[in-house]
Amino acid sequence: ACSLGGSTDGSGDTTGDETGDGGGGDLVVAGPIPIENLDPHGAASMDAGTQLAARAIFSQLLVSTGQGEFDGELAESWESNDDASVWTFALRAGVTYSDGSPVTADDVVASFERVLAAEGPLAGNFGGYTVAAPDDATVVFTSPTPDAAFLGKISSFFVTPAGAAEDGFFSDPVGSGPFLVESFEPGATLRLSPNPDYWDGEPEIASLELQSIPETAARMTALQTGEVDITWSMPDDQIAELRTNAELTVETVPSPGVFTMWFNSSTPALEDPAVRRALWQAVDFEEIIASLYPETGTPADAPVSPTVLGYAPQEPVAYDPDAARAALEAAGFDFENTVLRWQFSQASFRNFMNAVVSDLAEIGVTVEPLEKEQAVFLEDLLALNWDMNMQQLGSQGYDAATNLGRLYTCEANRMGYCNPELDDLLAAAGSTSDTAEREDLYAQATEIIWNDAVGMYPMFVETPYAWQNRVEGFTPVSDGIPYFDEVTVSGD
Amino acid sequence: MTDYRTPAVVAPEAPSTPGAEQAPLLRVEGLTVVLSSGATRGVVLDSVSFSVGAGRTTGLIGESGSGKTMSAMAIVRLLPEGAETSGRVIWGTQDLLEAPARRMREVRGHEIGVIFQDPLSALNPLQTVGKQIGETLRRGGMPRAQVRARVLELLDRVGIPDPEQRIGVYPHEMSGGMRQRVMIATALAGSPRLIIADEPTTALDVTTQARILRLLADLRDSDGVAMLLVSHDLRVMAHVADDVVVMYAGRVAERGRADAVLARPRHPYTRALANNVPAVTTKSAIAEPLRGAPANPFDRPPGCAFHPRCPLAQAVCRTTTPELREVEPGRFSACHFAEEVGS
Amino acid sequence: MTFYIAKRLAIGLLTIWGVVTAVFIVVRMAPGDQATVALGPDATTAEVEALRHSLGLDRPVLVQYVSYLGDVLRLDFGESYRFGRPAMDAVLERFPATITLTLTATVIAVAAGLLLGVLAGRNPGSVVDRAVSTFTLGLQAAPPFWVGIMLILVFALRLQVLPSANGGSLAHLVLPALTLSIPFTALVARMTRSGVADAMTEPFVQTARSKGLTEGQVLGGHVLKNSLVPVVTVVGLQVGTLLGGAVVIETVFAWPGLGLLLVGAVGNRDYAVVQAASVLIAMCVVLLNLAADVVNARLDPRIRLEVRR
Amino acid sequence: MTTAPGGASLLEIRDLDVTFTGPRRSLRTPPTVVRAVDGVSLDVRAGETLALVGESGSGKSTVARCVLGLVRPQAGTIRYDGRELGPVDKRPPELQRAVQMVFQDPGSSLNPRMSVGAIIREAWQVHPAVAPAGDRREALAAVLTDVGLDPGVAERRPSALSGGQRQRVSIARALALRPRLLVCDEAVSALDVSVQAQILRLLIDLQASHDLTVLFITHDLAVVRQIADRVAVMRKGELVELAPAGELFTSPSHPYTKGLLAAAYDLEGVEAPFRETQEQMS
Amino acid sequence: MSQTDVMVAAAAPTGAGSRRRRARPLAALPYVVVAIYLVAAAIGPVLVPYDPVATEVTERLLPPGSATASGTAWLGTDAVGRDVFAQIVAGTRTSFVIGISVVGICGIVGVTLGAVAGYFRRLPDAVVSRAIDILMAFPGILLAILIAGLLDRGMDVVILALSVGGWVGFARLSRSISMSTRERDWVAAARIMGVSTTATLTRHIAPFLAGSVIALATIELAGAILSEAALSFLGLGLPPDVVSWGQTIANGREYLGTAWWITVFPGIALTVLVVCIGLIGDRLTKRYTRKRD
Numbered sequence A: 001a002c003s004l005g006g007s008t009d010g011s012g013d014t015t016g017d018e019t020g021d022g023g024g025g026d027l028v029v030a031g032p033i034p035i036e037n038l039d040p041h042g043a044a045s046m047d048a049g050t051q052l053a054a055r056a057i058f059s060q061l062l063v064s065t066g067q068g069e070f071d072g073e074l075a076e077s078w079e080s081n082d083d084a085s086v087w088t089f090a091l092r093a094g095v096t097y098s099d100g101s102p103v104t105a106d107d108v109v110a111s112f113e114r115v116l117a118a119e120g121p122l123a124g125n126f127g128g129y130t131v132a133a134p135d136d137a138t139v140v141f142t143s144p145t146p147d148a149a150f151l152g153k154i155s156s157f158f159v160t161p162a163g164a165a166e167d168g169f170f171s172d173p174v175g176s177g178p179f180l181v182e183s184f185e186p187g188a189t190l191r192l193s194p195n196p197d198y199w200d201g202e203p204e205i206a207s208l209e210l211q212s213i214p215e216t217a218a219r220m221t222a223l224q225t226g227e228v229d230i231t232w233s234m235p236d237d238q239i240a241e242l243r244t245n246a247e248l249t250v251e252t253v254p255s256p257g258v259f260t261m262w263f264n265s266s267t268p269a270l271e272d273p274a275v276r277r278a279l280w281q282a283v284d285f286e287e288i289i290a291s292l293y294p295e296t297g298t299p300a301d302a303p304v305s306p307t308v309l310g311y312a313p314q315e316p317v318a319y320d321p322d323a324a325r326a327a328l329e330a331a332g333f334d335f336e337n338t339v340l341r342w343q344f345s346q347a348s349f350r351n352f353m354n355a356v357v358s359d360l361a362e363i364g365v366t367v368e369p370l371e372k373e374q375a376v377f378l379e380d381l382l383a384l385n386w387d388m389n390m391q392q393l394g395s396q397g398y399d400a401a402t403n404l405g406r407l408y409t410c411e412a413n414r415m416g417y418c419n420p421e422l423d424d425l426l427a428a429a430g431s432t433s434d435t436a437e438r439e440d441l442y443a444q445a446t447e448i449i450w451n452d453a454v455g456m457y458p459m460f461v462e463t464p465y466a467w468q469n470r471v472e473g474f475t476p477v478s479d480g481i482p483y484f485d486e487v488t489v490s491g492d
Numbered sequence B: 001m002t003d004y005r006t007p008a009v010v011a012p013e014a015p016s017t018p019g020a021e022q023a024p025l026l027r028v029e030g031l032t033v034v035l036s037s038g039a040t041r042g043v044v045l046d047s048v049s050f051s052v053g054a055g056r057t058t059g060l061i062g063e064s065g066s067g068k069t070m071s072a073m074a075i076v077r078l079l080p081e082g083a084e085t086s087g088r089v090i091w092g093t094q095d096l097l098e099a100p101a102r103r104m105r106e107v108r109g110h111e112i113g114v115i116f117q118d119p120l121s122a123l124n125p126l127q128t129v130g131k132q133i134g135e136t137l138r139r140g141g142m143p144r145a146q147v148r149a150r151v152l153e154l155l156d157r158v159g160i161p162d163p164e165q166r167i168g169v170y171p172h173e174m175s176g177g178m179r180q181r182v183m184i185a186t187a188l189a190g191s192p193r194l195i196i197a198d199e200p201t202t203a204l205d206v207t208t209q210a211r212i213l214r215l216l217a218d219l220r221d222s223d224g225v226a227m228l229l230v231s232h233d234l235r236v237m238a239h240v241a242d243d244v245v246v247m248y249a250g251r252v253a254e255r256g257r258a259d260a261v262l263a264r265p266r267h268p269y270t271r272a273l274a275n276n277v278p279a280v281t282t283k284s285a286i287a288e289p290l291r292g293a294p295a296n297p298f299d300r301p302p303g304c305a306f307h308p309r310c311p312l313a314q315a316v317c318r319t320t321t322p323e324l325r326e327v328e329p330g331r332f333s334a335c336h337f338a339e340e341v342g343s
Numbered sequence C: 001m002t003f004y005i006a007k008r009l010a011i012g013l014l015t016i017w018g019v020v021t022a023v024f025i026v027v028r029m030a031p032g033d034q035a036t037v038a039l040g041p042d043a044t045t046a047e048v049e050a051l052r053h054s055l056g057l058d059r060p061v062l063v064q065y066v067s068y069l070g071d072v073l074r075l076d077f078g079e080s081y082r083f084g085r086p087a088m089d090a091v092l093e094r095f096p097a098t099i100t101l102t103l104t105a106t107v108i109a110v111a112a113g114l115l116l117g118v119l120a121g122r123n124p125g126s127v128v129d130r131a132v133s134t135f136t137l138g139l140q141a142a143p144p145f146w147v148g149i150m151l152i153l154v155f156a157l158r159l160q161v162l163p164s165a166n167g168g169s170l171a172h173l174v175l176p177a178l179t180l181s182i183p184f185t186a187l188v189a190r191m192t193r194s195g196v197a198d199a200m201t202e203p204f205v206q207t208a209r210s211k212g213l214t215e216g217q218v219l220g221g222h223v224l225k226n227s228l229v230p231v232v233t234v235v236g237l238q239v240g241t242l243l244g245g246a247v248v249i250e251t252v253f254a255w256p257g258l259g260l261l262l263v264g265a266v267g268n269r270d271y272a273v274v275q276a277a278s279v280l281i282a283m284c285v286v287l288l289n290l291a292a293d294v295v296n297a298r299l300d301p302r303i304r305l306e307v308r309r
Numbered sequence D: 001m002t003t004a005p006g007g008a009s010l011l012e013i014r015d016l017d018v019t020f021t022g023p024r025r026s027l028r029t030p031p032t033v034v035r036a037v038d039g040v041s042l043d044v045r046a047g048e049t050l051a052l053v054g055e056s057g058s059g060k061s062t063v064a065r066c067v068l069g070l071v072r073p074q075a076g077t078i079r080y081d082g083r084e085l086g087p088v089d090k091r092p093p094e095l096q097r098a099v100q101m102v103f104q105d106p107g108s109s110l111n112p113r114m115s116v117g118a119i120i121r122e123a124w125q126v127h128p129a130v131a132p133a134g135d136r137r138e139a140l141a142a143v144l145t146d147v148g149l150d151p152g153v154a155e156r157r158p159s160a161l162s163g164g165q166r167q168r169v170s171i172a173r174a175l176a177l178r179p180r181l182l183v184c185d186e187a188v189s190a191l192d193v194s195v196q197a198q199i200l201r202l203l204i205d206l207q208a209s210h211d212l213t214v215l216f217i218t219h220d221l222a223v224v225r226q227i228a229d230r231v232a233v234m235r236k237g238e239l240v241e242l243a244p245a246g247e248l249f250t251s252p253s254h255p256y257t258k259g260l261l262a263a264a265y266d267l268e269g270v271e272a273p274f275r276e277t278q279e280q281m282s
Numbered sequence E: 001m002s003q004t005d006v007m008v009a010a011a012a013p014t015g016a017g018s019r020r021r022r023a024r025p026l027a028a029l030p031y032v033v034v035a036i037y038l039v040a041a042a043i044g045p046v047l048v049p050y051d052p053v054a055t056e057v058t059e060r061l062l063p064p065g066s067a068t069a070s071g072t073a074w075l076g077t078d079a080v081g082r083d084v085f086a087q088i089v090a091g092t093r094t095s096f097v098i099g100i101s102v103v104g105i106c107g108i109v110g111v112t113l114g115a116v117a118g119y120f121r122r123l124p125d126a127v128v129s130r131a132i133d134i135l136m137a138f139p140g141i142l143l144a145i146l147i148a149g150l151l152d153r154g155m156d157v158v159i160l161a162l163s164v165g166g167w168v169g170f171a172r173l174s175r176s177i178s179m180s181t182r183e184r185d186w187v188a189a190a191r192i193m194g195v196s197t198t199a200t201l202t203r204h205i206a207p208f209l210a211g212s213v214i215a216l217a218t219i220e221l222a223g224a225i226l227s228e229a230a231l232s233f234l235g236l237g238l239p240p241d242v243v244s245w246g247q248t249i250a251n252g253r254e255y256l257g258t259a260w261w262i263t264v265f266p267g268i269a270l271t272v273l274v275v276c277i278g279l280i281g282d283r284l285t286k287r288y289t290r291k292r293d
């Protein structure tokens, strides 16, 4: 046999290969993003791959289920003080790790401190936080400033044993999640088996294999041939074809993702909100979305998606090239000498960008699309070294605080836009625990952002999933990081 | 003074028409070879006839490009790709030009051995000399141990000291003279009756040259192997050949017993060649060099090919190609004025 | 021989040092760094600066270089921030997959290439020769990712005889190895062709014929071996190139090899992995070239092992 | 031929040592060292033809390449007219042109991409001092005629010339610089007998007309006999004998020379037939 | 007798000079094809207008021969409704510009370095050889990625990225040829005459590199065009508003199963060109290497 890195079980071909126990079949899942690291606290903590693995191996304090709603996992209940700066969690009793030891408040504290020490992307959410465990079943998080979005943020936090800080822990991790690690080839395959001691009941499937196949053609082929049971995040053009396959179920679910095309308001040509709005008007987003994203796109009416707390629908910007041209002329836009540098980094945006650029060219606006490597894109993004920017933005924890509240302040200066009024609204929304009041404040903020055209917000994104009909009990989740503990595969 | 010629022939009373008294071992008749390279076609050999008597040495002389190698290789059918051959090569009772490929493989190596012009490139650089010498035998089915014994014997025969050690050596590790000996051993391996030796001594210095010539003569005398010796060096020819064939531009210019031809040429070309041989003993020979450059069979002058360089040329030479005719018993010359040359 | 190898290894070390340095310079010159990428698009400038400081990325480049070189001398390639473990471990883990793929492709390419090359070279200018030449040119001309995806569509999707992606079994190896071997086969075939065609004109081939050998014996016993030296050199070079350069095919077939790792690491500015992978690849290239030269010296006793200056 | 032996020496070679270092076989053994030339001292007198003979590999060419400055000797001096001859690119122009060379292989001594005219004119471009004033075409024709070539060949490439013609061009290129010392390394060895005789004749004639001193390297004793005034014999890098030609051929003193001559005479023994012919002719 | 008697009249050239291949009707085909491509590159955009910026999303992924608002898409349309045929024609120029620039840069740099290294040996050779060693041991993809990241995406960057490692082949070839050519007697003759080093290099060495270098250049030209396609595949290629075959092929890879025409036609265009260039290269190689020694 061939010796491929670290494969422990001899048979690589897992389809239809029933192993005795569990009886729920073997599940093979192919995600678009590779799993490179199992450490949910470190530099890769916010990676879709790491999160996917962590959801199978570890447990969270709580999971967000959309629009400011949460389910407890390790946490039985939680509460905050009035200004949302102190959060107290009561832990579920009797939860153990797969090695039999109990999950304690000290583990939560150690895990959280590990997050802070790692200075990774997750740690950025918790600047200045402290954590304490007054007793074995209680954990208290304290923030120096009010933080109403704390629950949303902490929903990306996984609890590991305190021993996770030791070298080599993640090569054979111990967790309290539904699955145990059998073998792991970073970037390729994570093989898992059900955790018989899982606090929410042992998963029924006999084994779970998480593969990564970034190349679409290969992933679709693997799905069509039955090598893979579940996959998601397919391009729209593939979805139609998958729908014709009678053995597959295809579903799309709304996600927090929004196509976000910021204008750099500090660019002289784009300083005027009228110019920005006119540019928005000049693009026939409706037609472009209908053509390019017939399955996963819906025209957006807010900078955050309807799945997110703080969503407030606005008047859509209608396509009107003549009005756009007139408005630009009125604003004194220099058609001749202005070239707008429009940066993006994901190849999948290329068609969309081309179509938008084409529409802008029709009214005489010259845009130079710049496809940049991710690192370069990020560096330039921070340095405001662009005139227009395109990203798909989500809202972590389904809370507008992590999107609007974090990115649109004068201090963040992410798009050269500074509006003290907006700053005040966002600060107020972030420092109250009253949900209704927060929704109202975000609605006001949204209106300013929308009307000032800080960016163009053309499309809400849905996440497409496809799975074999023999897979039962699978629930697509809107953030594209699904759970598999309730899935079964019927033998065929 | 050493003379390597077949002893019987040196005797003055020997028959003056060599090869006539008995059926020759090899008879080449009207051999014509046409080579085409691209659009140009060249009659590289034009009706070449000669013979090699059993146990005798026939020499082929001529300047570079005169077709010596072609004549020799046509016999064993090892001409370059695309050569068109006509005429007859009678070996025993068979015309080799008609023989099937299988028969040719029997002839090559086993009945006719070949010593090539440049021993360095004619030996495979990646095989030990022992392997190359024994190849004919090994392919013939001889057991390994026996092959080895025979190779050692051959190495010893050709005068390579310490054969046990040299058998595993590569050609590039040997001097030119040694390589030439290996080449000879290779040709001898299949116990052939005829050896074709193409310029076996050209690349060697005098000392080695003399040793190799002696070796060849010894082999002929002890084993009765006939030899077709190709050379452009008249001194070598005078040394070893019984009969000589002088070639010019792909044709036979003159043919006959070596001593006679070299002493009393019947063709102005032979005469000029002999005249130009520098001598070690005296300091005189380059008074009147032959003018012009050697002819090229791809661009042969009409009539007698030699006429542009010939001091005797007349009008007829420019138009009529002279026949090779018997000018005196056993002597053939292709000159309109053969009689005048000699006197 | 020993002296030669020792000297070549010394030069190899120099080469590796050169690669280490070049990679270091080139990676640090690229815009964006570990801090920007690790923190992602939501981070603020201050957070990025803080991380940069705690990673030591704000130190003068020369200081970083010296400390890095010191670590490398102690064979410490640092910790990969993406993989959360020693970079060399992460790299070595991918190595078997890369080797498997590369060697399989090499075996296919050498076998097919030699066959085609000999067929073409034994009769230069013939119909077979021209057919093979055109065919191998076609092989060289087909974009590898196009071929790869086509193979997936045909063999995995339509015929369903082979799996399409990821490693694991022998069957998974077939398509990527085949795709990888296609331009390689063309290269070997063309080198072999010209070698055989040249060797066919060598006088020793006439000698072999004059010994009464059949054409097959001449070809096998005298021609082939004499035409292999440049083929071996090229195979050595090409295998080295494939170790880190098969990215496209690794992408298409989701093959977890070094190339993909390297590309990902550059994208993530995971300096430790980039450097460890580069050093490993450079080491392989140096050793492969040395091996090719040693094989050639075995093949051809005339090749004196001399240190190329 | 022109000058009686005993003239002033034009070229003085003293204690010349040349070694080539080969590859090392293992860590322990030292690298192989070839002593190509080992303590050779030699004078070439103005106007004479000095032949340097010896078997293959005896170091003849190496001596020649030292004289021309293409090889840097480990030790020893080479003086021309009393002046030290350094490496070729460090020589003053007048020394550079004073010593010229004719090579063995007519196929590779001329740049095949240049016409004969260009090859010869290149010499004059480098040394304008010797370049003929005025119309160079005439001078070119004159040089070519000197070596027995039709001036029409100036337009041709070397590939369109026969071996003998190429060798003439080589000689013409050397003569164009009006050298005083001409080094011929196996200049006739690759030629057919008839052509060889033509070139030797030409050299003898030119030596007289151009007042040349010739260092003639060959392994062919018969050729030496035809043109040399004095003969130097080399063996394994050492000079074993140096004597006037007549003396050397009749009474060699060194055993190695004797062996060499014996081998040559061995072949010579049967040359009587041609002598007959040659006598008829004269 | 004087030497004028032995004056040689113009003798006929020896066999090699007059060799010529028998004319084959197909022999001219590669040249004709390449010429057609060159014409397409030169004036194609005039004949088949193409605007890389203009898209028509309602006419996307139409099969070959479909009618569109602006005529018939003979080779179909791509994922944003641009005409594939027009893209191929427009891409010809890009591909040629990239191929020729890369080969030009690599050729000049490689040949210069290689010739100098081979001629002077010693220090220059050591430096060039080490540089070659390092470049060959350096993962090529790394360079391409970094250059693509370092500079704004553009044709010049692609050319640079492909050139950085591309000169090595030329350098190795030139080095070995100049090393053996410098041993030829005509070089020694030039040195003896005192010809300057530069003149020796340009007059006596460089002309002998030309044949093999041109032959290699044809192969590298094809290689450069293919590499551009591979860079585009990895998302490191040209900016979206520059059309090239590589771009088109790479853009079409997601539609191989559904809209094969996006990749297949430029793929064929590319393959035919590369094969023809290769055939020409083969012929040049044969012509120049046959009589090297």
Ligand SMILES: Nc1ncnc2c1ncn2[C@@H]1O[C@H](COP(=O)(O)OP(=O)(O)OP(=O)(O)O)[C@@H](O)[C@H]1O
Pocket: B035, B036, B037, B044, B062, B063, B064, B065, B066, B067, B068, B069, B070, B071, B080, B232, B296, B297, B298, E015
């Ligand atoms: N492979 C070949 N293809 C075409 N022409 C050839 C080939 N080999 C030889 N010739 C030509 O055939 C003619 C006779 O050549 P051959 O080799 O018989 O001459 P030779 O007398 O042996 O000369 P040399 O003394 O140089 O060996 C020459 O004009 C030569 O150019």
Ligand SMILES: Nc1ncnc2c1ncn2[C@@H]1O[C@H](COP(=O)(O)OP(=O)(O)OP(=O)(O)O)[C@@H](O)[C@H]1O
Pocket: D020, D021, D034, D035, D036, D054, D055, D056, D057, D058, D059, D060, D061, D062, D063, D219
């Ligand atoms: N560049 C070199 N490197 C190493 N060894 C060399 C070199 N040039 C010459 N030699 C060696 O030096 C010795 C003398 O060589 P040289 O060429 O001077 O001999 P020669 O007398 O001219 O021989 P020939 O008659 O074969 O031309 C030989 O053993 C040769 O192998």
Ligand SMILES: [Mg+2]
Pocket: B068, B069, B070, B117, B198
């Ligand atoms: Mg011959």
Ligand SMILES: [Mg+2]
Pocket: D060, D061, D062, D185
């Ligand atoms: Mg010599």
